[in-house]
Amino acid sequence: MSGERPVDPIEQLVGLLAKLPGLGRRSARRAALRMLMQPERVMLPLAGALQAAAAAVQPCRVCGNLDARNPCGICRDPQRDHGLICVVEGVSELWALERAHAHRGLYHVLGGTLSALGGVGPDDLAVQPLLARIDGAEPKVEEVILALPATVDGATTAHYLSDRLAGSGVRVTRLAQGVPMGGALDVLDEGTLAAALKARRSF
Amino acid sequence: MSGERPVDPIEQLVGLLAKLPGLGRRSARRAALRMLMQPERVMLPLAGALQAAAAAVQPCRVCGNLDARNPCGICRDPQRDHGLICVVEGVSELWALERAHAHRGLYHVLGGTLSALGGVGPDDLAVQPLLARIDGAEPKVEEVILALPATVDGATTAHYLSDRLAGSGVRVTRLAQGVPMGGALDVLDEGTLAAALKARRSF
Structure with a gap:
């Protein structure tokens, strides 16, 4: 953790992981440590997946997906x-x-x-x-x-x-009423979403 | 999310992120999406940090750190x-x-x-x-x-x-055993309380 060199690779990794939504600094440290114990299993595959996704994934020119x-x-x-x-x-x-x-x-x-x-x-x-x-x-x-x-x-x-x-x-x-007020769609359970979609009404 | 190709880069990324401790599948999707929206800011730096750490970090031959x-x-x-x-x-x-x-x-x-x-x-x-x-x-x-x-x-x-x-x-x-900092006595387990009482010190 300590070191005279400006960029410690563990600190750098923890700092970047901590920027992900859902991961605080504590979980980022746990995740980094877990990966460092067996770099071949998750660490290098994850690095590859990140690069592959960054290179390949783009917004659909028709729908924006x-x-x-x-x-x-x-x-x-x-x-x-x-x-x-x-x-x-x-x-x-x-x-x-x-x-x-x-x-x-x-x-x-x-x-x-x-x-x-x-x-x-x-x-x-x-x-x-x-x-x-x-x-x-x-x-x-x-x-x-x-x-x-x-x-x-x-x-x-x-x-x-x-x-x-x-x-x-x-x-x-x-969408039908049934979506709770102030509710964000992406955290709703699938059943509620499916029901609301099925019961959609004319605007 | 759908596709006839065997390996979808988004699915692969989500699957690997979901393996990290502290990230479930839902948070992994959120993290992947956040990164995909601005790949240059976190995604590619994180890929680089993972590779750098995997290459550089090893157990200390003296202490195991x-x-x-x-x-x-x-x-x-x-x-x-x-x-x-x-x-x-x-x-x-x-x-x-x-x-x-x-x-x-x-x-x-x-x-x-x-x-x-x-x-x-x-x-x-x-x-x-x-x-x-x-x-x-x-x-x-x-x-x-x-x-x-x-x-x-x-x-x-x-x-x-x-x-x-x-x-x-x-x-x-x-290490000394006792009441943790900020610990309320009524929610502590009996073993800790007994140990803390036994190891009491002069005020």
């Missing part, structure tokens, strides 16, 4: 309903819905929600790409599900998108 | 008392004592404790290296502190080492 392919595996899946688009705040929410196995259509990642306080306007989100995507879609998009958080900003964003989509001929729905 | 130098930074520190050796179960305990800034001597990592149930005998631990180290030490080792866990196996190991060191002319001590 993160994937090693572009367009992503979901967008290029012929088994999914390409006439059904689920609008989510971020990739984290997309992943949560995928784990619920409840959505058979495609996605659109907004990259946030409108926020008057946070200074987030429509141009800061992927709103225009969504409209353009619906406009030129083949086959036609039949329905857009607004799977946005049950917060003031989420509701504002849903209303805004509903207004923008009015007259496009697309049915706009939202 | 993990360090980029061998002997380790503690063993080669002339400011520390080389006549005082603190025996610990593992590197994790060594690090904990270093954080307490309470030990000014050296260490010896046993690599575990004796365990009749676990089938761990003296030959499975760094007992012989400890005896050899004390035997040939220059300057002479004056005191060995047994900083072993307050468990049955820890006590058994301490007794065993104390026996082996009898007649070596080295003073053998152990």
Whole structure:
């Protein structure tokens, strides 16, 4: 732990691990130690996986999902309903819905929600790409599900998108009530998510 | 998340992160996502730090501590008392004592404790290296502190080492047992309370 050299590799590793969400400095030390005891088993594979993911993974140019392919595996899946688009705040929410196995259509990642306080306007989100995507879609998009958080900003964003989509001929729905107020989608249990998706109503 | 290819880089990354102690699958996904959003900031530095640590860090041939130098930074520190050796179960305990800034001597990592149930005998631990180290030490080792866990196996190991060191002319001590800092008496176990009462000191 001590040393006159400016960069100690253990300290450096612990410092970087401690930056990960969910790992404090104490857990980062435990994780570093566990790995250092058997570097071949986790340490070098993890280094390789990080480099491979950093090199290969990028945002899907169609929906904004993160994937090693572009367009992503979901967008290029012929088994999914390409006439059904689920609008989510971020990739984290997309992943949560995928784990619920409840959505058979495609996605659109907004990259946030409108926020008057946070200074987030429509141009800061992927709103225009969504409209353009619906406009030129083949086959036609039949329905857009607004799977946005049950917060003031989420509701504002849903209303805004509903207004923008009015007259496009697309049915706009939202997740059913049942999502707890203030609840973040990516920490909800799969059962609640699946139920809310199934009971979606017209906006 | 879906894909026909056998190894998805995101899934692989999440799987390896989930193996770290303190990170479940859910936190591993959050960590992976956070990194994927800005690969340059944490992802590639972390990959580099893992490789650097795996290449540089090894057990100290004198005390068993993990360090980029061998002997380790503690063993080669002339400011520390080389006549005082603190025996610990593992590197994790060594690090904990270093954080307490309470030990000014050296260490010896046993690599575990004796365990009749676990089938761990003296030959499975760094007992012989400890005896050899004390035997040939220059300057002479004056005191060995047994900083072993307050468990049955820890006590058994301490007794065993104390026996082996009898007649070596080295003073053998152990950590005090008692009420931990900030510990409320009514939630402490009876064993700790009894030990603290028995070892009471003048105020």
